[in-house]
Amino acid sequence: MPFQQVSIFRTQKSDDSVKGQDCRDDILKLLRNWLMCFVTTVTCAPQYILLPKGCECRGIGFYRASGRRQQRFAGRRSAAWLFPTMAQLIPSSIPSSPASPFRCAVLGCGFAGLSVAWHLLKNSPKELRLRVDLFDEAGIGGGASGVSGGLLHPYSPKGKLLWRGAECWKETLRLLNVAEMAARHSKDSNETSDGLIVRRRGILRPAVNMKNSEIMTDNAQNCHPNCRIETIGEDYAQTLVPNICAPLDVAFYMPAAVNVYPRPYLQALFLACQNIMKENDVGQELYLHKKFIHNLLDLEGEYDAVIICLGAKVDMLPELSGRLPLRTCRGVVAHMQLPLDMGEDYPEHAPSILSDAWLAIQGTRSLYMGSTWEWKSTNSSAHVSADEASKALEELLPKASVFYPGIKNWSFGGAKAGLRAMPPLTPHGSLPLLGCVNSLVGQNCRSRYWLFGGLGSRGLLYHAWLGKLMAQAVLSCDEQIIPSELIAWKNIKR
Numbered sequence: 001m002p003f004q005q006v007s008i009f010r011t012q013k014s015d016d017s018v019k020g021q022d023c024r025d026d027i028l029k030l031l032r033n034w035l036m037c038f039v040t041t042v043t044c045a046p047q048y049i050l051l052p053k054g055c056e057c058r059g060i061g062f063y064r065a066s067g068r069r070q071q072r073f074a075g076r077r078s079a080a081w082l083f084p085t086m087a088q089l090i091p092s093s094i095p096s097s098p099a100s101p102f103r104c105a106v107l108g109c110g111f112a113g114l115s116v117a118w119h120l121l122k123n124s125p126k127e128l129r130l131r132v133d134l135f136d137e138a139g140i141g142g143g144a145s146g147v148s149g150g151l152l153h154p155y156s157p158k159g160k161l162l163w164r165g166a167e168c169w170k171e172t173l174r175l176l177n178v179a180e181m182a183a184r185h186s187k188d189s190n191e192t193s194d195g196l197i198v199r200r201r202g203i204l205r206p207a208v209n210m211k212n213s214e215i216m217t218d219n220a221q222n223c224h225p226n227c228r229i230e231t232i233g234e235d236y237a238q239t240l241v242p243n244i245c246a247p248l249d250v251a252f253y254m255p256a257a258v259n260v261y262p263r264p265y266l267q268a269l270f271l272a273c274q275n276i277m278k279e280n281d282v283g284q285e286l287y288l289h290k291k292f293i294h295n296l297l298d299l300e301g302e303y304d305a306v307i308i309c310l311g312a313k314v315d316m317l318p319e320l321s322g323r324l325p326l327r328t329c330r331g332v333v334a335h336m337q338l339p340l341d342m343g344e345d346y347p348e349h350a351p352s353i354l355s356d357a358w359l360a361i362q363g364t365r366s367l368y369m370g371s372t373w374e375w376k377s378t379n380s381s382a383h384v385s386a387d388e389a390s391k392a393l394e395e396l397l398p399k400a401s402v403f404y405p406g407i408k409n410w411s412f413g414g415a416k417a418g419l420r421a422m423p424p425l426t427p428h429g430s431l432p433l434l435g436c437v438n439s440l441v442g443q444n445c446r447s448r449y450w451l452f453g454g455l456g457s458r459g460l461l462y463h464a465w466l467g468k469l470m471a472q473a474v475l476s477c478d479e480q481i482i483p484s485e486l487i488a489w490k491n492i493k494r
């Protein structure tokens with residue numbers, strides 16, 4: 001990139017650079033106006049800025065103030081005080097062509113990749129002239145995201161609000177709305193027509209063992225107001241889903257929980273990325289490459305930032321293989337259909353069901369039943385053999401029959417599978433892995449490499465808020481934006 005790094009603070013101690021961070025934005029604004037050229041901080045530490053090459057810097061005077069000046073420096077008037085000093089920065093020959101765009105490669109087009117791409121495009125300053133290259137060997141939604149059940153709520157199996165569950169819930173609902181709007185306004189998309197992205201009918205959870213039922217009943221009392229949990233009996237549950245069984249006469253109903261149709265959602269999110277680029281109209285670019293990435297160093301130097309969102313297949317990159325604390329777990333999902341001459345339709349307004357198995361309702365005669373958990377599998381293929389499908393049915397049908405005996409009238413219509421990337425358990429639960437991974441890829445790399453992975457079995461809940469944080473971290477080149485709980489995995493010795 002044709003930039004030079006310039007120190008704006010002569011800082012020695014770490015607390016000084018924190019103050020530096022406080023007023024760096026002001027300095028940037030002034031410099032941008034004054035030099036009328038692109039000044040950025042995206043790939044450098046807080047005490048530096050980047051200026052286009054060709055700007056001569058004579059006697060840089062951005063030093064740390066002391067005494068009374070220091071008070072002003074740390075306060076609101078810091079920028080005004082610094083202005084005269086900036087006059088020493090002389091633009092000798094500002095390049096006539098605008099600075100190069102800020103180039104980001106996003107590897108993977110699942111929930112993680114598309115969320116981070118949307119947030120990058122949404123939040124990048126116009127001077128950056130962001131270019132995003134999306135890479136996916138299988139196209140949009142080809143990994144675990146495309147086969148996920150799409151069940152979305154912010155609770156653990158015990159009904160406890162998950163770590164930062166409120167933020168995650170809010171941001172995911174927001175991103176779903178963004179995708180729905182994009183689909184609604186799209187003239188040429190058949191797949192993503194209105195109403196097919198999210199099914200808003202709630203989720204019902206019949207209790208199947210006494211211990212869990214008691215814990216959930218307690219936890220339900222402290223549920224989040226934006227996603228209430230109602231504790232109900234079997235009679236009431238049957239008004240929601242006729243013939244449902246709640247063996248302990250207890251079920252938990254989350255009326256605001258939703259069921260996302262993952263592939264149409266991802267298609268619509270991609271559309272939303274294209275739309276935001278057009279709306280911004282500041283020279284941003286977005287490209288989708290259907291291409292397999294063999295290793296990270298193939299991309300070295302071509303991009304300012306490479307964001308790795310490869311789900312469970314991240315471990316196949318030679319630079320990261322065996323170095324991330326992730327386990328893999330394959331899950332098979334069965335498509336079930338109710339034959340026309342058989343049984344009663346699943347009611348249009350009835351919720352999806354979550355228990356030892358789950359039923360993600362697609363329509364009155366179509367649902368997905370999931371899921372199996374095959375730990376340590378490395379098979380990421382969506383294809384399910386006849387043998388694997390019949391084993392999955394043997395496992396899932398008895399579990400689903402406990403709460404929905406009518407499932408025996410439904411016939412098998414095919415199966416698909418995905419590989420989850422499961423992160424380690426922490427005191428806050430199983431949290432995704434985020435952060436800069438240059439220490440693993442190579443300290444002398446010119447590109448910055450970022451990991452956004454380990455979304456486990458809750459990709460939908462996590463992808464939006466964490467995609468937003470990841471984009472902010474990439475754009476400001478500041479890992480500190482990411483909550484420490486999500487970076488703590490780096491301390492695990494392997």
Ligand SMILES: Cc1cc2nc3c(=O)[nH]c(=O)nc-3n(C[C@H](O)[C@H](O)[C@H](O)COP(=O)(O)OP(=O)(O)OC[C@H]3O[C@@H](n4cnc5c(N)ncnc54)[C@H](O)[C@@H]3O)c2cc1C
Binds near residue numbers: 137452
């Ligand atoms: C059966 C099943 C059911 C699930 N149900 C739910 C659910 O109901 N609710 C929920 O929240 N979560 C659910 N999950 C979990 C959820 O699907 C994952 O957390 C989420 O999909 C992870 O998203 P991701 O973007 O990190 O990875 P992925 O969706 O796997 O995306 C990674 C992408 O990278 C691409 N890729 C990989 N390697 C390369 C390479 N070398 N070069 C180029 N491209 C590459 C893949 O093609 C893929 O598209 C389920 C998972 C499974 C398996």
